[in-house]
Amino acid sequence: MTRQGWRRGTLRPSPNRERRVIRLLCTACLVAPLWASAQSTAPSPPTPPAAAPGLPSLPEGLQPFAVEFRTGPAWQADKPPQEQAHFRAHSANLKRLRDAGLLVLGARLDERGFVVIAAVDEAAARAEVDADPSVQAGVFRYQIAPLQVFYGGSLPAARRR
CATH class of the missing domain: 3.30.70.1060 (Dimeric alpha+beta barrel)
Known part of the structure; x- marks a missing residue:
């Protein structure tokens, strides 16, 4: 077929291409809610561990x-x-x-x-x-x-x- 036929819609995309598009859409549908929930809750910064029990720590402000x-x-x-x-x-x-x-x-x-x-x-x-x-x-x-x-x-x- 000619390029002109493709532009008029007379050619169909290959089945492999259709499968890839469907997989991409399914993946997007599964990942989007997870991504959105991760963006809405800001993680709290990690707190550094304290000194081991019974061991000295630095005086406040030093x-x-x-x-x-x-x-x-x-x-x-x-x-x-x-x-x-x-x-x-x-x-x-x-x-x-x-x-x-x-x-x-x-x-x-x-x-x-x-x-x-x-x-x-x-x-x-x-x-x-x-x-x-x-x-x-x-x-x-x-x-x-x-x-x-x-x-x-x-x-x-x-x-x-």
């Missing part, structure tokens, strides 16, 4: 900051850590932070020290670390960054905004 301590320019390589200048003052500063409820945890990572402190913001966290006499004397240097807890364990997961 966020965690990771602090990594490394040896500074005043570190004496021929002396062990406990004989370094200001080492006792460093330990006293960590105890002060713990007693104030700001020291979340402390650990060793190879030859580095690692602590998590709670503070209102990064400036406040830096002020606490800068108060350490061993940092002031250059025995230790540090890096600090906000700690984004993505999987709650001992600490609760960060709340999404």
